[in-house]
Every structure is written in structure tokens, then in C-alpha cells.
Amino acid sequence: MRAAIAQAEVGDDVYGEDPTVAALEAKVADLFGFEAALFVPTGVMANHIALRMQLPAGSELVADADAHILAHEDAGLAWHGGIQTRTALTPDGLLTPEDVSRLIRPHLPHTLGTGAVELENTHNRGGGSVYTIERLRAIRAIADERGVSVHIDGARIWNAHVATGTPLREYGAVADTMSVCLSKGLGAPVGSVALLKPQQRAQAVLMRHRLGGGWRQAGMLAAAGIYALDHHVDRLAEDHANARLLAAALREAGLSVRDPQTNIVLVDVPDAPALAARAARRNVRISAFGPALLRLVTHLDVTEKDCVAAAQVLAHVA
């Protein structure tokens, strides 16, 4: 990846002149069957721009209550976009077709109707939980029936693809817009892609610039993304196997572990911040995801051996 970065052909992307950025955007669009894509610095910005393309200020978005866009994006949609959300709590972060049907409201003289539905796949706070393609299609059908668009936060869509074998284009086919991340499990240092309709792209470029995300010789980062797509997708199966191994070892040690579906392991503990701090002192870095919830993530920089060692440390400090 470092070599690909060094060799990247670059230009000024603010002027649309960076050939490596153009190649990355074309590649990701093609993978998901979209006609337009925009390379942006972060997943937060990709979600933000894609959703703003569908939702003018004063409109409503349906999402699950634990969605990344609500829990971890600092109210950006409300702050910058004037978008309100209508949510439901779910056990695993995944909305059912029934949830969506109930949450979507029609426009009436005295009722703000729903403009779009947001689905996160895999779901971060849900412990890497995965939508089946059948459930996504059922939600898409309801959205179509009710005249509402669908955005997929696919920061970890690659994990969903590897875990289920669902082709990326089938995910693309159920979404009006998507965001996908090249960092995180794919291992690029930075970068996400917003997948859009062709008529949205010029407006999306403007919004990226307005948010301070217009970048110049970004081809070096795009080259890392292309490398990640070519070399780091199939290997996500190793991260999933490591997550299962970690979960089994922690359960064996008596901890209350939720079954991992992909590369995220959630552990219910009495005092998560204290436990995370004790593990950190032994060089195992774990997120306290709530007062009583730990999140462990497997990725291309941790080996099976690391996972065994981490489980021993966590079992010990717990």
C-alpha cells in the first residue's frame, strides 16, 4: 500500500484533475452498480453528503436509534442540514420491515412526512450485525411503495459481503445512495466514497468543498483505497474468524459475550471504562462502548495470536 501511494499519479482534485481519484471513484461505482461516486475524507462526510442530497432542510429521516449517524456524528445532520430523525430502538441495530413501515409518515398539512430511510450494514453498535439481502429488499419495497428513498451506511459493507456472500451490486441495487469506507477493516489510512445518482454529483462536490473537504493531490490516498479494494476485501474472513475465536475464549473465561457476526465482539461487563483502562495498562486497547459494554474489533493488524493474548489479558483483568 505504501508503494502504491508513492507511485500514484496525481493532479488537483479540486479541479477534477486527479486521475487516481477518478479511477477509484469509477471502480467503487462499478462495484456497487452506481453511476456516480465522490471520494471524501471520512465516513461521516460521506454519510452527510449522501443524505443531504436526498433531504432538504426541514425534512425527516427514519433510522434506528443506535445508528452511527445519530450516536457518533455530533448531530451534523441536524446542525448543518436541519434534518430531524425518527427512530426505533432495536436489539441489534437492524430495522425490520415492520419498523420501517411503522416509522415512515406520509406528508400531511400538519405532519412532516418522511423523506428517507437510513440503514447501517454492518451495524457498529449492534456488534457488526448484518442485514440479510432479503430484509433489505423487503425494506426497499416498502420505501418504494411509500415514495421514500434509502441510504445505506456501508462503512463496513465489505464485512457484510464477505460474511454473507451477497454480491456488492445487490447491496447497491437496494440503495439510492450509499457510503462506504476504505479505512477501518480495509486498512487504507483515510478515505470514504459516497455513491450517488449522476445528477447529484455536482451538488455533492459543492457540499464537500463547503464542508472543507475539497482536496488537492488526493490521488495518493485514492491509490491506498484502490490497493485496499484489490488486496484486503477477501481477507476480512480472517477477521471474522478471529472475532469468533476471541468470543469463544472470552466466553470460556466466564465473560458475557454476544455472538459476533463479523469483526466486532461486544462484551457485557459491570464496569466497562474501568475494565478498558485495566486492559490498556496491559497493552490491549478496547473501547468502552457504554457504561457496561465493551467493544473489541478485529482487523488486518491483529493476528490470531494477538487475539488469544488479548482474550487472556481481558479474562485476567475481568
Ligand SMILES: Cc1ncc(COP(=O)(O)O)c(C=O)c1O
Ligand atoms: C457505521 C459507521 N459509519 C460511519 C463511520 C464514520 O467513519 P469515519 O470515522 O471515517 O468518519 C463509522 C466509523 O466508525 C462507522 O462505524
